[in-house]
Amino acid sequence: DTGVSQDPRHKITKRGQNVTFRCDPISEHNRLYWYRQTLGQGPEFLTYFQNEAQLEKSRLLSDRFSAERPKGSFSTLEIQRTEQGDSAMYLCASTKTGSGDQPQHFGDGTRLSIL
């Protein structure tokens, strides 16, 4: 169990640029979640996948945001035409379905700073 891995850990970019983050879940976990956390707040749900299927998207996920999990393993979150308000920590979590009470395991996040 190597844990949930996120890359990069930090991303600094100019407003208007596109950015992409990657998340590698724990290997046997079939559910993968993305959350966004702004300073001083709790994480807010963005979207989640079961295997390669995207099962739910938050209203927070505007048209500029897209997430994929093409082979049911790693996932990417892309933000197009970044805005100042996108500055946040983006957290990925994974879990294994079956018993219904498995906790989500979190990665260390990708901190995005928009200049």
Add this chain to the structure above:
Amino acid sequence: AQSVTQLGSHVSVSEGALVLLRCNYSSSVPPYLFWYVQYPNQGLQLLLKYTTGATLVKGINGFEAEFKKSETSFHLTKPSAHMSDAAEYFCAADYNQGGKLIFGQGTELSVKP
């Protein structure tokens, strides 16, 4: 709307004192409940969870929480605070048994020597 409320954004205790962090959920149907801890620039680490069964749940690092349906609460306690407990604590609820987590706004715990 489904929500989680943490009373007190900042709690300060002395080393060795009791830690009490409050959490209330909003639904009449009890969700799965979790407490996570977050250290600076890190992700969230699970402290403990309640799904069904015993209402007093023990977690890591000496923390425990009690589920009280009548009060819709899931408060986190630790009998004796340690300096290393200083961190941000988040209560979270899973109202759909395996779906998204809804988090409280967090409580920052400070421990004074």
